[in-house]
Amino acid sequence: MEYFLGIDYPTLWYLVIGLLFSGYAILEGFDFGAGAWHLFFRKDLSRRIAINAIGPVWDANQVWLVIGGGALFAGFPVMYATMLSAMYIPFMLFLMFNVLRAAAIKFRSAEEMAWWRKGWDIIYSVSCILIAFLLGVVLGNILQGFAIGPNYTYKGGVFFSFLNPYAIMVGITTLSIFMTQGAIYLLLKTEDRLHDRLAFLLQKGMVFFILSFGMTTLYTLVFIPEVTANFREHPIYFVVPVISFLAVANVPRLVSKKQYMLALVFSSLTMAFLLILVALQLYPTLLISTIDPKYNVTIYNAASSQKSLGIMLTIVVIGAPLLAGYFFFLYRTFNGKVKLDDTSY
Amino acid sequence: MDVEILARIQFAFTIAFHYIYPPLSIGIGLIMVIMEGLYLKTGDKEYEILTRFWIKLFALTFGIGVATGIIMEFEFGTNWAVYSRYVGDIFGSALAAEGLFAFGLESTFLGILLFGWNRVKPWVHFVSTLGVFLGSMFSAVWIVVANSWQQTPAGYHIVGKGLHARAEVTDFWAMVFNPSSVDRIIHTWQGAILAGAFLVLSVHAYYIRKGRYVEISKKAFKISLVVATIFSLTQLISGHSSADGVAVNQPAKLATMEGHFKKNSPADLYLLGWVDKENQKVTGIGIPGGLSFIVHQDFNAPIKGLNDFAVEDRPSQINAVFQFYHIMVAIGMTLIGLTLYASFLWWRGKLFEKKWLLWIFSFSVILPQIANQVGWFTAEMGRQPWVVYGLLRTSKAFSQEVSANQIIFSLVMFTVVYTFLLILFIYSVNKKIKHGPYDEIQTPSIL
Numbered sequence: 001m002e003y004f005l006g007i008d009y010p011t012l013w014y015l016v017i018g019l020l021f022s023g024y025a026i027l028e029g030f031d032f033g034a035g036a037w038h039l040f041f042r043k044d045l046s047r048r049i050a051i052n053a054i055g056p057v058w059d060a061n062q063v064w065l066v067i068g069g070g071a072l073f074a075g076f077p078v079m080y081a082t083m084l085s086a087m088y089i090p091f092m093l094f095l096m097f098n099v100l101r102a103a104a105i106k107f108r109s110a111e112e113m114a115w116w117r118k119g120w121d122i123i124y125s126v127s128c129i130l131i132a133f134l135l136g137v138v139l140g141n142i143l144q145g146f147a148i149g150p151n152y153t154y155k156g157g158v159f160f161s162f163l164n165p166y167a168i169m170v171g172i173t174t175l176s177i178f179m180t181q182g183a184i185y186l187l188l189k190t191e192d193r194l195h196d197r198l199a200f201l202l203q204k205g206m207v208f209f210i211l212s213f214g215m216t217t218l219y220t221l222v223f224i225p226e227v228t229a230n231f232r233e234h235p236i237y238f239v240v241p242v243i244s245f246l247a248v249a250n251v252p253r254l255v256s257k258k259q260y261m262l263a264l265v266f267s268s269l270t271m272a273f274l275l276i277l278v279a280l281q282l283y284p285t286l287l288i289s290t291i292d293p294k295y296n297v298t299i300y301n302a303a304s305s306q307k308s309l310g311i312m313l314t315i316v317v318i319g320a321p322l323l324a325g326y327f328f329f330l331y332r333t334f335n336g337k338v339k340l341d342d343t344s345y
Numbered sequence: 346m347d348v349e350i351l352a353r354i355q356f357a358f359t360i361a362f363h364y365i366y367p368p369l370s371i372g373i374g375l376i377m378v379i380m381e382g383l384y385l386k387t388g389d390k391e392y393e394i395l396t397r398f399w400i401k402l403f404a405l406t407f408g409i410g411v412a413t414g415i416i417m418e419f420e421f422g423t424n425w426a427v428y429s430r431y432v433g434d435i436f437g438s439a440l441a442a443e444g445l446f447a448f449g450l451e452s453t454f455l456g457i458l459l460f461g462w463n464r465v466k467p468w469v470h471f472v473s474t475l476g477v478f479l480g481s482m483f484s485a486v487w488i489v490v491a492n493s494w495q496q497t498p499a500g501y502h503i504v505g506k507g508l509h510a511r512a513e514v515t516d517f518w519a520m521v522f523n524p525s526s527v528d529r530i531i532h533t534w535q536g537a538i539l540a541g542a543f544l545v546l547s548v549h550a551y552y553i554r555k556g557r558y559v560e561i562s563k564k565a566f567k568i569s570l571v572v573a574t575i576f577s578l579t580q581l582i583s584g585h586s587s588a589d590g591v592a593v594n595q596p597a598k599l600a601t602m603e604g605h606f607k608k609n610s611p612a613d614l615y616l617l618g619w620v621d622k623e624n625q626k627v628t629g630i631g632i633p634g635g636l637s638f639i640v641h642q643d644f645n646a647p648i649k650g651l652n653d654f655a656v657e658d659r660p661s662q663i664n665a666v667f668q669f670y671h672i673m674v675a676i677g678m679t680l681i682g683l684t685l686y687a688s689f690l691w692w693r694g695k696l697f698e699k700k701w702l703l704w705i706f707s708f709s710v711i712l713p714q715i716a717n718q719v720g721w722f723t724a725e726m727g728r729q730p731w732v733v734y735g736l737l738r739t740s741k742a743f744s745q746e747v748s749a750n751q752i753i754f755s756l757v758m759f760t761v762v763y764t765f766l767l768i769l770f771i772y773s774v775n776k777k778i779k780h781g782p783y784d785e786i787q788t789p790s791i792l
Contacts, residue, residue: 057456060455062415066415067448077429077511081430088423092758322449326449326450327453
């Protein structure tokens with residue numbers, strides 16, 4: 001086993017993937033969140049502004065999914081293959097809504113007719129809501145485990161077994177946190193009446209978020225005690241939920257003080273800490289088998305070879321600063337309120 | 346139908362649909378770089394108008410390319426789980442590099458390319474256009490590297506047994522530069538550039554024919570004619586080099602491409618024909634010993650025939666591969682003839698005088714599209730029955746737990762959504778073409 005700074009390669013790669021999915025949740029979180037609110041805006045102009053708020057960045061934000069998926073395939077092929085083939089239908093739906101969302105953004109502005117735009121608005125918003133929900137459902141099932149048998153072959157139901165109460169709760173919580181993130185992002189990008197409307201909507205969104213978050217946490221603690229086993233072993237881990245709770249509490253405070261940039265930072269931190277929480281709960285397991293723990297997929301039995309992980313860590317070390325540079329440049333270019341022009345959607 | 350066939354149909358369908366778009370993006374990308382470069386160099390407003398017009402069409406091809414490409418990235422896991430575990434160690438690093446180095450570059454600069462015209466300096470915008478184009482070229486590199494490894498595996502060793510067997514990297518650079526990578530990257534790049542160049546040729550030939558935007562269209566037509574002529578010719582070279590590689594590395598595929606059955610014997614080269622698999626015979630017009638000549642510069646040199654391989658180790662769809670391959674070659678030759686003839690007319694100062702030629706050019710966009718598709722079908726069906734040549738059979742590689750019904754569900758879903766998407770794409774492209782390159786400022790709501 002090879003080490004870097006005293007950490008073995010599979011664990012390092014686990015951290016890389018955690019980072020990538022955090023980036024995805026934070027950035028696409030506000031894209032999907034903004035989309036989920038879309039139908040709450042009444043006028044076509046408001047809806048155009050909302051779409052153009054994410055217009056120049058949503059394509060770039062998808063990079064995190066592309067790299068995250070690639071990193072999972074590359075580093076933990078067993079996890080990638082087992083999870084995707086087991087949750088076949090949920091992932092196919094997720095991918096299809098992704099396509100529909102992209103199509104809606106691209107084609108909505110191609111025609112002026114009201115029916116055309118309203119039709120695309122519905123496709124767009126429903127796709128965003130269901131993408132967020134399905135991501136949560138996947139996460140919920142990962143936390144609970146599912147029926148993995150010998151040779152990593154899934155033995156459970158096709159679709160409805162994944163829609164169990166816990167997964168649904170995590171799905172709704174994911175939607176609510178994305179919506180919070182999306183509303184704060186839109187507050188940063190909008191002015192005047194749309195801005196006021198968003199401030200009002202965000203208040204409702206925060207209530208929705210805190211309720212669903214609280215219920216899911218409670219449910220986890222009461223009904224899925226094995227999930228918290230890692231925490232009882234390492235009490236120091238409790239720092240993370242405490243911090244994430246503080247981050248959550250800080251968001252409405254900053255919003256009421258109209259410090260939206262900071263609010264977005266704290267809402268992003270909330271997501272990152274919740275994912276760290278998940279990562280700590282699972283480590284070193286990736287997929288829990290509900291049939292027998294010996295069929296669990298862990299970072300050690302799922303990992304690529306040391307050599308391959310070493311190559312990929314090098315790729316990350318070279319590529320990550322480049323990517324950070326591109327993102328910095330992109331966001332700096334489109335900093336500030338949305339201004340519609342002849343290139344807008 | 347069984348799971349293997351359904352999984353293959355779904356993969357073929359989704360990848361073929363996906364492959365309409367990225368080549369267009371690469372090709373239009375190069376033309377945009379040239380147009381915008383000329384604008385910066387000459388300050389000619391017409392080049393700016395052309396660049397902005399093509400950016401709008403590029404936005405569509407790129408957007409659909411990404412959306413359908415993400416599906417491909419996850420479809421390995423959903424439908425080909427055994428394969429994914431087998432190749433993850435190798436294939437995965439290529440995909441990760443693609444995401445980080447290539448897709449990261451193209452999709453971040455895309456925002457500036459599409460929306461930054463009024464926000465950044467002209468040269469920064471040009472750099473962004475260049476970044477998007479280079480990113481899309483790099484993307485092709487890594488994807489083709491991964492696919493080439495499936496054709497000609499190198500730099501690996503096999504660890505484990507049965508369902509737990511997998512290939513592990515032993516030499517990263519040997520894996521990247523496996524025997525077929527370089528030829529196939531160049532061949533794919535050039536095919537992509539031709540796809541984009543011929544779209545530009547088609548659109549502007551249409552305008553010239555209709556007497557609309559004539560002056561500006563002549564400029565665009567000439568730029569893409571230069572690109573199309575160069576790459577039609579060089580495509581012949583890289584095609585030949587690819588075929589030489591296939592002869593060495595995948596003899597069963599080469600034999601399938603020409604329907605050559607007889608063991609170790611001189612092989613013919615067909616212009617067109619029909620393979621009768623039962624009687625092991627090809628009926629058609631060809632040069633006796635032509636394939637032997639191309640590969641060994643000797644009409645009598647022996648080449649391995651399909652009968653040199655056990656039936657279970659060679660492709661079963663021989664006639665299909667034969668036809669796909671010959672359609673590709675025929676189109677390649679047609680493109681060379683077409684572009685050389687047009688260049689000749691240009692040299693004589695008569696390029697835009699022949700209506701019939703403009704008419705052919707305005708429909709020529711379909712030719713490289715078909716060539717790209719059938720070329721890939723040749724490569725992939727010619728590799729069968731292997732998913733990784735000589736190592737892993739397609740029949741062993743699909744997800745064991747996914748049922749036929751699940752695949753039928755997703756296949757129907759893809760068919761419906763993709764049909765819808767294709768109609769929208771053609772409708773929008775057509776609308777933008779009808780609208781023309783001018784008066785964008787008056788209609789700000791158009792994408």
